[in-house]
Structure formats: structure tokens, C-alpha cells
Amino acid sequence: MKSQKSAESGGGKLYLVGTPIGNLEDMTFRAIRVLQEVDRIAAEDTRNTIRLCNHFDIKTSLMSYHEHNTESGGEKILALLKEGKSxxxxxxxxxxxxxxxxxDIVSKALEAGFAVVPIPGANAAISALVASGLIPQPFLFYGFLPRxxxxxxxxxxxxxxxEETIILYEAPHRLKETLQAMRDELGAERKVVLARELTKRFEEFLRGTLEEAIQWAMAHEIRGEFCIVLEGNENGIEEEEQEAWWTGLTIKGHVDELIEKxxxxSKEAIRQVANERGMNRREVYKVFHIDEENPG
Structure with a gap:
């Protein structure tokens, strides 16, 4: 195992700095100091970050680093680290x-031998979880569901x-559709907490069942980013131990059944079969097509 001794002296370090999720008072003294002392700040959106820097009198130069330039932005960050910059x-x-x-850049920085230092700060998922009233641990953070x-x-x-309490993120324009999909798959009576505008002026927690959450969403204009905290399944292990519907089917039969029902x-069915059986997708693909070529 490789050891990284955390130290804030010297250069060539990558800092991961937590920033407020709404309320500027949640910015830590350490975060302000680090942002003032580093050689460059790589921001998801420089327009947002410049406002934060102006508020806390941070003069450090900004550069752009977001999901659409992870390759080029990452190369610039690595080049700075190689120069001994922070x-x-x-x-x-x-x-x-x-x-x-x-x-992505954390992985590359570590691979290149640079230290990565976390500077803790606000987090919507944990904030919603601890105030939800649901069992806080164990929990599973998932993030955004597929669109x-x-x-x-x-x-x-x-x-x-x-069985864990599940934490999800969702944008306001997709909330109704997501809640309906959750009700259809998880049941109308599953407990859920909707946390919106966390730490901001209009912070709100809505607690109830998935059915009640849908009724609320249908009756109100949806605004703000949402954190969804979902009750775990107390009967999860028992349900898992029940015999799966596809038990007894061959892999090809399992795929064919999904395609028909x-x-x-076939591509989507193969992916689902791989997930349900805990197999590699390529293995299922190979078996399915071999069986197609040799039906007898």
C-alpha cells in the first residue's frame, strides 16, 4: 500500500475544497485560507466562483475545470502540479x-504521485440525511438516477x-417523473423525505410517503434543487432470498423473455440479465449469441 502523509506545506498538491451549498456562512476558515494560498483555483463554473472569491477577498487566479473539459482541464492541472504548484x-x-x-483528476493526480488533500465543507446529501428523521446509518448515496x-x-x-436509507439528488423539472417512477417500483407507502433549497432562505423538508410526495408535487410549482432521502427496505434480505422469477431459465431464455415481455x-435485455444475475455484460452477450448461432 502507498502512504500519503497529509501536510499543507510545500507545492505539488491538489486540494478538494468544500464550498457552501447556499448559505455563505457555511464557508470554513480553512477553506478560505487554502483558496487564498494556492496558486490556482480550478472551478466548475468560474462565474459562480468569482462571486464566492469576491465575497471572501480571495485574489487567486481561476481556471475552468468541468465535466466537458476534464481531459484538457486535467492536463493543465497536472502540468501545474508538476511545476510544484498547488x-x-x-x-x-x-x-x-x-x-x-x-x-477524474484526483485519480490522475494520485497516479502521478501528487498528494490530494480534502478540505471538508457543506454537503447536501449528509445535511438532508441527518435532518430527515429516517435511520441515518447505514445509508447509500446514489446521486442522480438515470434520465x-x-x-x-x-x-x-x-x-x-x-435495506440502507437511500439518498438521491434530483433537478426540479424532473422531480414529478422521478417520484412517479419510484412509487411504481418501490410502492406508494415507502417513506420519503424531500429536502429542497438546503441552507438557503426557503429551505424546506417534506416528510411522508411516496404517494403523498407525488400529491404535493402535483399541487405545487416545483422550484429549487432536491435531495431525496428514501426509507430502506426492512424486508430486503428476505425478498432477496426468494427465488427469482428467471430461476430455471437459460441465459438465452432469460434474455428472450425480457425482449418479449x-x-x-436485445442489447437492453442483455444488460438487465447481467445485472439480475450478477454477471459481466460481455459474458451474457457472448453466451446469448453463441446460443443463437447453435440453437440445437
Whole structure:
């Protein structure tokens, strides 16, 4: 195992700096100092970060680093680190890497032998969890569900047996559709907490069942970013131990059944079979096509 001794002296360090998720008073003294002292700040959106810097009198030069330039932006960051410079990564809100850019450059920086130093700060998922009233641990942070309907259904099917409290993020314009999909897969009575505008002026927690959450969403104009905290499945292990519907089917039969029943293409069916059986997708693909070529 490789050891990294955390130290803030010297250069060639990558800092992951947590920033407020709404309330500027949540900025830490350490975060301000680090942003003032580093050689460059790599920001998800420099327009947002410049406002933060102006508020805290941070004069450090900014550069852009976001999901659309991870390759070129990452190369610039690595070049600075090789020069012995220190770089701080910040997202628009909260901790970098948590449903925000950062994971790619962290991996590359570590591979190149540079130290990575976390500077803790506000986080929407944990803030929503501890105030939700649901069991706080164990918990599973998932982030954003897939946007495509079939992919989302498949993921919810995987999550519905989990016993942990589940934390999701969702944008306001997709909230109704997501809640309806969750009700269809997880049941109308599953407890849920909707946390919106966390730490901001209009912070709000809505607690109830998935059915009640949908009724609320249908009756109100949806504004603000949402953190969804979902009750775990107390019967998860028992359900998991029940015999799967596809038990007894060959892999090809399993794929064919999904194609026929759900009206999906073979590629999507293969992916679902791989997930349900805990197999590598390429293995399922290979077996399926070999069986197609040699039906007898």
C-alpha cells in the first residue's frame, strides 16, 4: 500500500475544497485560507466562483475545470502540479467529486504521485440525511438516477431491495417523473423525505410517503434543487432470498423473455440479465449469441 502523509506545506498538491451549498456562512476558515494560498483555483463554473472569491477577498487566479473539459482541464492541472504548484478544485456547491467534477483528476493526480488533500465543507446529501428523521446509518448515496426511463426502472429495481436509507439528488423539472417512477417500483407507502433549497432562505423538508410526495408535487410549482432521502427496505434480505422469477431459465431464455415481455431490444435485455444475475455484460452477450448461432 502507498502512504500519503497529509501536510499543507510545500507545492505539488491538489486540494478538494468544500464550498457552501447556499448559505455563505457555511464557508470554513480553512477553506478560505487554502483558496487564498494556492496558486490556482480550478472551478466548475468560474462565474459562480468569482462571486464566492469576491465575497471572501480571495485574489487567486481561476481556471475552468468541468465535466466537458476534464481531459484538457486535467492536463493543465497536472502540468501545474508538476511545476510544484498547488491547485484547489471547487464545484459550484458542496464537495467536489460528489455528483460534481473532480474524481477524474484526483485519480490522475494520485497516479502521478501528487498528494490530494480534502478540505471538508457543506454537503447536501449528509445535511438532508441527518435532518430527515429516517435511520441515518447505514445509508447509500446514489446521486442522480438515470434520465432514460428504462435505465431508471432498472436501477430502481436494483435499489428497491436495499435495506440502507437511500439518498438521491434530483433537478426540479424532473422531480414529478422521478417520484412517479419510484412509487411504481418501490410502492406508494415507502417513506420519503424531500429536502429542497438546503441552507438557503426557503429551505424546506417534506416528510411522508411516496404517494403523498407525488400529491404535493402535483399541487405545487416545483422550484429549487432536491435531495431525496428514501426509507430502506426492512424486508430486503428476505425478498432477496426468494427465488427469482428467471430461476430455471437459460441465459438465452432469460434474455428472450425480457425482449418479449418488456418489448426491449436485445442489447437492453442483455444488460438487465447481467445485472439480475450478477454477471459481466460481455459474458451474457457472448453466451446469448453463441446460443443463437447453435440453437440445437
Amino acid at each position: 491547485v484547489a478544485i471547487v464545484s459550484d456547491a458542496g464537495m467536489p467529486c460528489i455528483s460534481d467534477p473532480g474524481a 432514460h426511463k428504462k435505465d431508471r426502472k432498472l436501477q430502481l429495481d436494483q435499489l428497491k431491495r436495499r 418488456e418489448g426491449i431490444r
